[in-house]
Amino acid sequence: MKSLIENIDLLLEKPSELMNPANNKHCLANLSSPQVADYLKKDQRIILPIGSTEQHGPVPITGIDHISATGIAYAVSQLTGVLCAPPLNYGMAMHHLGFPGTMALRPTTYINLICDLVSSLKRHGFRQLVIINGHGGNKGPFLNALAERGDEFADMDFSFINWWVMPGLEKNIIKKYFAEKEGYHATPTEVSVAMALVPGSMVMPASYKCPQQEVSNENVGWVIPAKFREYYPDGVMRADFSLSTEAIGREALKQSILEICELLA
Amino acid sequence: MKSLIENIDLLLEKPSELMNPANNKHCLANLSSPQVADYLKKDQRIILPIGSTEQHGPVPITGIDHISATGIAYAVSQLTGVLCAPPLNYGMAMHHLGFPGTMALRPTTYINLICDLVSSLKRHGFRQLVIINGHGGNKGPFLNALAERGDEFADMDFSFINWWVMPGLEKNIIKKYFAEKEGYHATPTEVSVAMALVPGSMVMPASYKCPQQEVSNENVGWVIPAKFREYYPDGVMRADFSLSTEAIGREALKQSILEICELLA
Amino acid sequence: MKSLIENIDLLLEKPSELMNPANNKHCLANLSSPQVADYLKKDQRIILPIGSTEQHGPVPITGIDHISATGIAYAVSQLTGVLCAPPLNYGMAMHHLGFPGTMALRPTTYINLICDLVSSLKRHGFRQLVIINGHGGNKGPFLNALAERGDEFADMDFSFINWWVMPGLEKNIIKKYFAEKEGYHATPTEVSVAMALVPGSMVMPASYKCPQQEVSNENVGWVIPAKFREYYPDGVMRADFSLSTEAIGREALKQSILEICELLA
């Protein structure tokens, strides 16, 4: 295990380099068609980073979800040798459309989009799809896409990984640094990761108080798309992003990359 | 509060009567169009019971999800006077199609179906839709339907209630009787409720051991539709339905109905 | 034949009990998945009650079409032993949307919905689908669903039964009691049946005169959805529902149930 950690440390010396696909020999985009065919003879796995382009409140940037998924996926790909497909930078984020900068796909569009990508991969012989997801709202429609054409994809395996849902990350980062201030959208964990991957893109305020409504029971008054802005006036869901730092972002990247690599081992 | 509990007890003297729409004066189906118009002048809420018709393992019946949603919705309707729309007996259950008796809608079909029902209700002036849901798999596509046409439904409120996700029910029923044997599909709580609503429909075995695979991390090897039967060979998801009894079912009904009525108060 | 009539009489002693699925041992919803599999070894038929939730003029209730289809289907199921799927309470009723209480599906939604249900049944081995329909407007889109995926359903038989289109019913009920006052929507026959199935839900006026426009030729000025309310100001199509009685409803139920049972014999 030591060697893996050392390699992660090496990669994270300059995290912003992770965002450059030109640096990654394991990007499907950087292989020729015959090279992909060669890869398939010995490995049928492929990583697909999926994210979103959507508002993250008053300070964090709109690209967080695809930036985090892409950076982590490229790192995992380089460390494990599993091929990585190009990132899908847009996702199901209709509930964020009330805020400038959000670019969202309707659920039915997203379902068809995922069906087409999975169908392409299956045709070539890929048999395990490792989805590295950066946006919670993608999970429902992604799984719906698999349900929509259940029989067609019956001979494939799918690992749907929300990068921030990892036991170690939960314990060593979220619980340790943010605890109940983590919240659900524009969380300090994801914001920190984006600060590490795009240094200089954000300057956190000294403090922040999230103005959301009180919600007594999650079953009632459930947040639907058109009500999002009413419930969460500045776009943040019970998270204190002001706690984010680039240093924690590097730690979180290391932890999540490590755990995902172990899952793929 | 006493009066409400008394009324619930009265209703639950013969729970199977709850399943008969002919007994319920607050069913939209039992009103004429002008009577609906009159109701709308003083109340703009409506309850919609949604369920599914799907396998629940070797013994529990296929109708559990719409039976439970319908029985609870009819009771809540009678107790609160909030109008109840006819139950939607079919849901998004593609992952159960490998087992006989399952009748499932594709996610895109379900999205369009919900859009049409909500659009109809909005047109007449309903402004709060209280969804009483009996099938976990409906939540994703239902919320996606609201996202699909976010702007159109912006002036409506939605309460999406999974009847089994209630603090009191969790504490007084699930934790008390089943704890870690509750599981995720064909749970003793939902089976008990169906036993109370359709007496005599099921005879529980003396004991049961769920044959599902070990899954170490929920993010990896995630259960997708076409793999469901492989992961859960008999259709049950880590639940011990053999603990179900009609008596617990009545208790659970009482608890869930009570909590939902309080939410609507 | 005598025995069948006796059995029908028995069932009709308390017609409202027919509406309760908990009373019906032949509901698919009340069987477990293995029980459905057992049934399929000896019988590949299944009944599907389809209806609608829509206005029926100033007095008759909105649920008539699914109430009648459900009551008749449950009775036929109990009398013949043919399994009965859960009722589909919503139908293609866009032309009634101008009146409060109508909940309608678009034709394309309905087509996809029916395709999914039939596809589910086919997968399990059902080979004859007996549709018991309570709403004239469903027939077109239902048959279109079968056309939409003609090849997929080629090895199944379909019996599409409008319960009110039966030679005996025509002669012994419609011609006898209502003749030219039967009309096309909110007819005294269907209203009577609903009065029998949901006793006390309607009080008929002493007399009624339908205010519809004169239409000289059915080919011209054809009624399209958006014009429905203009042509039929109170939602009734040339029918005198005031002639409806609970007693005639029981007779009509008996007659229709008898004829459908004979067809399935």
Added chain:
Amino acid sequence: MKSLIENIDLLLEKPSELMNPANNKHCLANLSSPQVADYLKKDQRIILPIGSTEQHGPVPITGIDHISATGIAYAVSQLTGVLCAPPLNYGMAMHHLGFPGTMALRPTTYINLICDLVSSLKRHGFRQLVIINGHGGNKGPFLNALAERGDEFADMDFSFINWWVMPGLEKNIIKKYFAEKEGYHATPTEVSVAMALVPGSMVMPASYKCPQQEVSNENVGWVIPAKFREYYPDGVMRADFSLSTEAIGREALKQSILEICELLA
């Protein structure tokens, strides 16, 4: 009325000329855009001939349904001055696909197609659409298209005319010449009309016996698409097309054109 009959006689001296759009000054296709705009200032009606391309049994030709609709529509257009849109030569004929030469649209395709054409016409200011239909199977999906977008088309009038459903035609042609041998598909009336419009295209056999199954009740064993060929082995539905003649075709054309013109008067 005399003058109209004389004009029809004149047109029918050489019926095959009716099929040539180049002969018809009232074809929308033969007008420039500004000429259409001028027409709309004084008349907002437009005729749309819709047909099908489908098998009609062992001898009659595949184009009958669009040939008859087109010929009649062009004649009515010339006689009344109402503009005529180009014929839609393809229709919803999935149930005929088992026979060579049939070219069929799925119901959902047809619904979208009609929506687009009606939407185009509405945009320019047309307010009454007179559909002259040559194929029974089109009626369901055409009306469904109007239901699909009910609100959008609410300010338009629609006259859906099956050209063969006219009181005079029924009495003077069908009852007189064919009676119970008329049948439902490849009827001698429609075949005769096509013989008049495309002289020399068919040579009728001396006699013909339709080999279709006995069907005791139209509600059971209903003909669905994939079963069509099984029920009607040679594609004919209880019709004796061998009775068709060019002379009767001219009579039928005259009668139908006359009655439709009177409806538009």
Added chain:
Amino acid sequence: MKSLIENIDLLLEKPSELMNPANNKHCLANLSSPQVADYLKKDQRIILPIGSTEQHGPVPITGIDHISATGIAYAVSQLTGVLCAPPLNYGMAMHHLGFPGTMALRPTTYINLICDLVSSLKRHGFRQLVIINGHGGNKGPFLNALAERGDEFADMDFSFINWWVMPGLEKNIIKKYFAEKEGYHATPTEVSVAMALVPGSMVMPASYKCPQQEVSNENVGWVIPAKFREYYPDGVMRADFSLSTEAIGREALKQSILEICELLA
């Protein structure tokens, strides 16, 4: 080759006769289903004329695109004996909807429509589809239809022929008579052909100056549907239709028919 030219000359003695399907023995519409089956035993090719109904500026008629495709397809069919399907008179012409008389299909409608027609033909055994197209805007969505269901149509050949894109026509007609005044929409070549096929339908002005905007680079300010009328105020795209004559139309017809026949030889 001489004989072919002589035959073309014969056909073009009265070009308007080309528009009448009743004159064409090789129309699929004029054959019975068994005759189509016989044809398929020796030839698996079929011609499909596709056009549009859309504005062509201040003088040329709206039907030009389907008139030209139909006339040429019927001629080629008669000369080569290749069967000709009924013309599709409507196309993807959304960008012309701002002008009266245009009847346009959305791209997704058009894609589904073409898929259904090709699927029908494939089912019967046709293996080469010769599309004779009269409207530039159809090419994109037609090829997209083939992409949409690539695998299904993999064993068919497609020849997509824009009738005005022929080397001989380019040299002998366009370059010779119109050169840079040909333009892109309402071109003198297509207008001339329509004048020959529908004599008397248009009277050209003595001269015409196209009022379109200057566009420096085709990549910028690209014409999208909703901007069409802004860029091309009178609907003409850099073409001088006033140069059109019936005589040139006959020449162009001859040239295009000849070249297409040679391609099919």
Added chain:
Amino acid sequence: MKSLIENIDLLLEKPSELMNPANNKHCLANLSSPQVADYLKKDQRIILPIGSTEQHGPVPITGIDHISATGIAYAVSQLTGVLCAPPLNYGMAMHHLGFPGTMALRPTTYINLICDLVSSLKRHGFRQLVIINGHGGNKGPFLNALAERGDEFADMDFSFINWWVMPGLEKNIIKKYFAEKEGYHATPTEVSVAMALVPGSMVMPASYKCPQQEVSNENVGWVIPAKFREYYPDGVMRADFSLSTEAIGREALKQSILEICELLA
């Protein structure tokens, strides 16, 4: 103009840096929602790079089309200050699916995807969309998306730029270095650009001869998706990619970036 060229030269000192979104201050993804709102107050333009992931023959890499579009778009964005949306890395490439590594969207999926992205941008107030496209096959479905919802997008301007279709590039690069060896897919121009942006990803063979079929007339035997591999056995369309060099790639980048910047000036 000199300053712009100097700036381009500066950017191209290390072209692979262009691929890193972390380096680009004008990426929408690197701005917060309020920063996007601020931008919109002074500029309503946005660049959208669209590409594809598809085979490019035996040696060139699969990502060429999105790599080239992204690199050029990021450069133009940095040079002009126009905001750049995240790249769309997948496109309409169904005809390349026969070769490993291709990931393609169906035309209808692509149309809906583009509609959603454009609709999102319009909602926020963007009024000019500058599409920088790297894949010829995207143009048809992209424009179809704009046609699909013509009215909705009527108040936006669109510049659809195929980066390789620029007068200066044509003259100074294509004509000069490759002339008739440029071809249509896996062209030496696009391959050279990708070599410059992803150094070391490809090693060109000493020479190459494209094995494609002879095609005498582009109208006949047109290449449809399912036939692509038959017509172009190694995936290359009449192009000699072996002429590609990193140095020419830098020249081509400079030329194309320059011309696009001038267009946006």
